[in-house]
């Protein structure tokens with residue numbers, strides 16, 4: 001883990017959460033966190049087959065490689081409680097224009113859901129991406145998680161499916177959060 005920070009003071013549970021970055025030797029803990037979160041938090045929203053395909057996907061080589069790239073780039077923010085990994089949120093470059101960042105790996109342990117950890121992690125990932133020059137954020141959220149992102153200022157752009165296997169595709173929402181910073185427009189009275 002690299003530099004750690006604390007979330008805003010004032011919430012005794014969140015005060016105990018340490019925000020930092022995942023290290024490359026933590027990939028198995030990261031995958032475990034993502035799988036237990038996907039299993040429990042998607043229950044009731046997704047079918048058994050969809051949850052199983054989601055978890056298989058998390059343990060696939062492709063997912064591991066993609067997440068390892070995010071970790072190696074120092075772009076997977078983590079939340080820890082007494083040293084235990086309880087949440088993560090990462091980002092990647094979403095398009096070639098360099099202006100859009102896509103959130104990935106946003107997962108909170110079901111034991112600690114609805115305590116504000118997800119909000120802290122997304123804010124930290126967005127802040128890191130903003131520092132790197134990204135002003136617009138997108139995310140592909142499985143059914144059930146899109147309302148969370150809407151709470152954080154994201155708008156649903158469209159709905160679709162995420163093909164995980166030949167037989168199973170997850171219903172997802174594509175969400176987008178535009179840059180809230182007002183653009184400064186230079187007024188030049190002599191321009192025509």
Ligand SMILES: CC(C)(COP(=O)(O)OP(=O)(O)OC[C@H]1O[C@@H](n2cnc3c(N)ncnc32)[C@H](O)[C@@H]1OP(=O)(O)O)[C@@H](O)C(=O)NCCC(=O)NCCS
Pocket residue numbers: 037038041042103104105106107108109112113114115116117118119120139140141142144145147148149151152
């Ligand atoms: C979605 C997820 C990250 C939310 O984490 P969390 O720590 O429970 O969220 P928070 O406690 O920070 O919630 C922030 C706000 O969103 C709301 N919220 C959280 N999850 C919600 C949900 N599933 N539906 C509706 N609102 C939700 C909270 O009530 C809170 O609102 P408030 O501030 O007005 O009270 C977590 O449930 C999860 O890991 N889900 C499964 C994984 C997943 O599908 N990830 C997305 C793929 S990138």
